[in-house]
Amino acid sequence: MTTAISVSGLRKAFGRTQALDGLDLTVTTGEVHGFLGPNGAGKSTTIRVLLGLLRADGGRAELLGGDPWRDATELHRRLAYVPGDVTLWPTLSGGEVIDLLGRLRGGLDPKRRKDLLERFDLDPTKKGRTYSKGNRQKVALVAALASDVELLILDEPTSGLDPLMEEVFRDCIARERQDGRTVLLSSHVLAEVEALCDRVSIIRSGRTVESGTLAELRHLTRTSITAELGSPLSGVDTMTGVHDYSAQGNKVQFEVDTAELDAVLRKLTEFGVRSLVSQPPTLEQLFLRHYEVEA
């Protein structure tokens, strides 16, 4: 298993703002990696460093086996980038921009280009200044997805797309993964992350706070349990990993660390389970826990 992106201890300051403060990120070749964090966390800054647009103050960054700053020109042949805020040249048509960006990267596949234009329902003859936000985003997406590259770096690529187009986008990314391409996807859309990403990294204030597969992350959170038992429950409230325990006659309600779930359920069955509702943690809960500033 090779790594497409490997970043450790990355630091970058803008004047007095410390945008990146020892950030770590590892993206394995062939995976779709979700890159999450609250506004201003440093996602776009990390991506710009990886693209060689910004020079890091410290730390190490490696991209496709090269140095993103020194080898920028060669590396850019092998990757495609979609910025979060796409601005187009007012007098160039969307089709011209797609071709131009493709050529600057070393060419694109005309068949794929045609197919993507159709699927995204994009009129390539309109001039840059007349596109809506979502359509500008589609121009950049088509330019990136139509090229034959190893790595896609996408910075909030769906922030302007309608739900129908969002669906098309997911479809395209799924196909990219099948073809063995690596994707770094920065996003605020949790459903999108859940549907697409093999692994995610969550950052806050320029530092990585969590990284792993969604299953692993879920593992670190709590499942809530509501149960009705044959006889009053005892001994569970003191078990490790059980929180917010409340009991009313034969009915109990509590939360349990997902890692301790097995042991707690075994205990419950000793009292005769009549009904059981278990709620896995939602992704929202998962992220909110990481996004919220620790008091």
Place this chain on the structure above:
Amino acid sequence: MNTLVGTGSLVRLVLRRERIQLPVWILAITGIVAATAASFAQLYPTVQSRVEFAASIANNPSVLALSGPAQGLDTVGGMTEWKYGAVACVLVGLMAVFTTVRHTRADEETGRHELLGAGVVGRHAKLTATLIVVFGAGVVYALLIGLALAGQGLPAAGSFAMGLGIGGSVWFFSAVTAVAVQVSSSSRAANGIGGVVIGAAYLLRAAGDSAASDGPRWLSWLSPIGWSQQMRPFADERWWVPALYVAISVVLLGVAYGLVGRRDIGAGMLPERAGRATASPALLGTLGLAWRLQRGILIGWAVGLAVMGGALGGISKSLNSILDSSPQLAEALQHIGGQQSLVDSFMAAILDIIGLAVSVYAIQAALRLRSEETTMRAEPVLAGSVARIRWAASHLLFALLGTAFLLAVAGTVTGLAVGLSQGDVGAQLPRLLGAAMVQVPAVWVLAGIATALFGLLPKLVSLAWAALVVFLLIELLGPLFQLKQWALDISPFTHLPKLPGGEFTATPLVWLVAITIALTAAGLVGFRRRDVG
């Protein structure tokens, strides 16, 4: 009236955003007018000395074309108006155009307008607020210039008449721009229209002022800059002339407000045509992209300079006809320096001004790099397999070769026009083309300054414009202020051989090219090392 809701708070917003620029413009131009008057008072303290000065220029059409009609030259005030009135009108015109566009069209493009438009703000409020501030600046100009001159003991009537001419020009050019922003498709185009109108106003009065008494002197009356001079400050003022500014401004504003309701925010009046579905092979890489982005401005400049060159041919003809119709005058002039040298010195001065004008293009073309960067359009390009130097070089190629091309156009058309009107194209074309081309290295220095700032101090790129203004003032006013040679030497234009007519020396040109190379290299190296964005 609900289309004007919110105007008051928008006026405050415009004033806040202009709190530095506007006062600097006003104080700088007022200060220069006041200093010009003071230095004339010192240089020509007696009526006798001023009459002698007036006699030396009264019949020199080339000098009249550059400055203005010879009137009231026996007074210090009249000399000030003559020397600086037209130049001041051009400068305040630029201020009026830039400021009006910045708060209307440019805001629409950045989306700032929508942010405001969605609040409780009427449809006409933004334009009205902008015009209130810019027209107000015109009033301030009129008063301050009047006070600054009257304060030096010059006649109050003339002082305020000169102030009114300059303030009236602010109104006129702001009103023209109010229309331009409605019909043009971008702020760049609106600025361009404003610039063309200013240039045309200056040329019309140059043609009218230098015309023979039976020639087309009425041309001056077609120009708002001409009006400021036809108001005759310090020379028996015509107080009805300012009414022209008011009348034409009212008409133009009527047109502008009529158009506001007819177009959508962000769109021009002209409908958008569909573009190509695929890129042509010409749009192959960074150079093709730079050509697409720069060609409009380059072609516009080339057309403008060609028109100007043609107009100069006409002036040179009237120059000759004056000398033909008045043998005594011709004899007197030949006594001073020969007929050829009179026309030559006129042409040399004009080409110098063309060189300064083309510098505007050179800076504009080089700073395209910065505007591509700040609008984030550079990002997707540089995220492609494009070396930074290659991207920068594609645009700089237009700044440098475009400059040479434009001066070649100006020299060729001027040479043809003068040659045809004098019947010796074979002699005039190469002379004037050569005289235009010696400007190239001086203009390049400005492109170099812009590039160096872009690479090393990207937040301060507008200092390139400041450098141009300094060089312009040194060129136009240096001799008047009797600046020391080292101060004159700051401007690259000082070092150029005075062609046609003067002696050609290559050494200063080589130096200017060397300086350009050094500045450009410093800028490129700086850009390669710094953050983009």
